[in-house]
Amino acid sequence: MTVPTTREQCAALDAADPLGPLRKEFTLPADAVYLDGNSLGVLPVRTPEVVRRTVEEEWGQGLITSWNAAGWTELPHTLGDRIAPLVGAAAGEVLVCDSVSVNLFKILTAALRMRPGRRTVLGERDTFPTDLYIAEGVTGLFDGARSVLLGSLDELDEQLAGGDVAVVLLSHVDYRTGVLLDMAEITERVHRAGALMVWDLCHSAGALPIDLTACQVDFAVGCTYKYLNAGPCAPGFLYAAPRHHAAVRQPLTGWFGHAEPFSFKPEYRPTEGIGQFLTSFPPLLALAGLRATLEIWEQVDLAQVRAKSLALTELFMGRCAQLGLEVVTPAEPERRGSQVALRHPDGFPVVQALIERGVIGDFRAPDLMRFGFTPLYTSYTDAWDAAEALREVLASGEWQAERFHRRGAVT
Ligand SMILES: Cc1ncc(COP(=O)(O)O)c(C=O)c1O
Numbered sequence: 001m002t003v004p005t006t007r008e009q010c011a012a013l014d015a016a017d018p019l020g021p022l023r024k025e026f027t028l029p030a031d032a033v034y035l036d037g038n039s040l041g042v043l044p045v046r047t048p049e050v051v052r053r054t055v056e057e058e059w060g061q062g063l064i065t066s067w068n069a070a071g072w073t074e075l076p077h078t079l080g081d082r083i084a085p086l087v088g089a090a091a092g093e094v095l096v097c098d099s100v101s102v103n104l105f106k107i108l109t110a111a112l113r114m115r116p117g118r119r120t121v122l123g124e125r126d127t128f129p130t131d132l133y134i135a136e137g138v139t140g141l142f143d144g145a146r147s148v149l150l151g152s153l154d155e156l157d158e159q160l161a162g163g164d165v166a167v168v169l170l171s172h173v174d175y176r177t178g179v180l181l182d183m184a185e186i187t188e189r190v191h192r193a194g195a196l197m198v199w200d201l202c203h204s205a206g207a208l209p210i211d212l213t214a215c216q217v218d219f220a221v222g223c224t225y226k227y228l229n230a231g232p233c234a235p236g237f238l239y240a241a242p243r244h245h246a247a248v249r250q251p252l253t254g255w256f257g258h259a260e261p262f263s264f265k266p267e268y269r270p271t272e273g274i275g276q277f278l279t280s281f282p283p284l285l286a287l288a289g290l291r292a293t294l295e296i297w298e299q300v301d302l303a304q305v306r307a308k309s310l311a312l313t314e315l316f317m318g319r320c321a322q323l324g325l326e327v328v329t330p331a332e333p334e335r336r337g338s339q340v341a342l343r344h345p346d347g348f349p350v351v352q353a354l355i356e357r358g359v360i361g362d363f364r365a366p367d368l369m370r371f372g373f374t375p376l377y378t379s380y381t382d383a384w385d386a387a388e389a390l391r392e393v394l395a396s397g398e399w400q401a402e403r404f405h406r407r408g409a410v411t
């Protein structure tokens with residue numbers, strides 16, 4: 001697709017966009033361009049009704065009978081099965097539960113147990129910090145274990161050659177720069193060295209096609225509140241390759257991972273399959289948001305999502321480069337996720353000034369302005385208008401106003 005050079009051309013692309021009709025499925029903020037769906041996705045129009053039904057009918061009327069009658073008991077599995085096609089997995093391989101951090105704790109601990117002769121967890125220094133904090137917490141529980149942080153992936157082979165790496169944990173798309181890693185190639189390299197591979201899919205699930213099966217990935221985690229639009233703090237998901245189901249043992253052995261939770265036996269006996277990763281039951285009302293949004297995802301062709309995502313990011317990056325901004329996100333499509341990072345020493349106040357103009361992105365320290373492109377509801381004219389607003393903010397110098405320098409607890 002040739003990159004549009006006028007707003008009219010963007011409007012023409014919107015009119016012809018095969019994903020265009022899905023935009024009406026979402027409640028978008030009035031008079032704003034929302035480019036932060038890579039942090040918190042928007043509200044699907046159908047979600048309030050699904051939440052209402054869950055609260056008033058299933059809880060209010062059905063009460064405890066809803067565990068069986070409304071299928072509550074099976075939700076971590078049935079919702080996992082519905083996420084599976086989005087990540088290239090089969091039914092029975094994905095489970096919805098807990099947060100990404102907690103799921104990582106379970107998986108990294110299980111992975112270290114699966115490689116008893118090896119004690120190193122390898123990650124990248126610039127990964128989203130909770131992943132590193134969890135790796136540190138996990139290695140602290142094993143004698144002689146340590147987490148080693150790569151300054152760059154160029155150091156991966158050297159570390160693997162040492163023969164002590166039990167597990168490698170990487171983000172498929174970097175939360176700051178938007179760099180997309182080659183899942184197949186890296187997983188193969190890690191396997192050749194005898195280690196296990198865990199991918200964090202937070203910034204790729206729902207943003208691009210993923211094929212965990214073809215890449216022979218061992219384990220993966222992801223969240224549902226970004227591109228998948230399940231709602232603030234909605235539960236995460238985890239994937240475990242079926243070849244590991246028999247041997248794997250996760251440490252948070254709560255009653256819902258038991259083979260017979262309602263037998264109330266004093267000894268723990270894990271259920272078979274992916275269900276053994278359950279600890280307790282995920283917050284039922286938060287699952288309602290996921291139930292609702294997955295109805296939309298079932299209509300989506302991820303190849304169309306990827307094509308539009310690349311076109312939107314290319315358009316926005318090109319316009320921003322013309323403003324003289326440093327574009328940190330790679331130009332090569334195969335190395336780019338669905339977000340754009342721009343470096344600016346005063347990125348924080350610039351983003352606040354943009355937000356006041358109705359373009360909502362965010363800032364990640366030390367100097368990156370970050371804009372997420374979510375093809376189900378971001379249009380070509382949105383991308384065009386956002387770049388125009390950025391041009392005006394920079395040209396006017398309005399970002400220098402004192403009010404744009406005040407920071408809240410959450411950025
Ligand atoms: C890459 C990545 N991993 C993990 C998390 C944390 O997830 P959770 O809050 O569900 O533990 C986030 C963002 O919240 C993230 O961007």
Ligand SMILES: Nc1c(O)cccc1C(=O)C[C@H](N)C(=O)O
Nearest residue numbers: 038039040128175202233410411
């Ligand atoms: N999960 C978040 C939250 O509860 C509050 C604020 C931000 C978040 C995020 O998801 C941040 C996100 N992982 C990031 O890429 O920066």
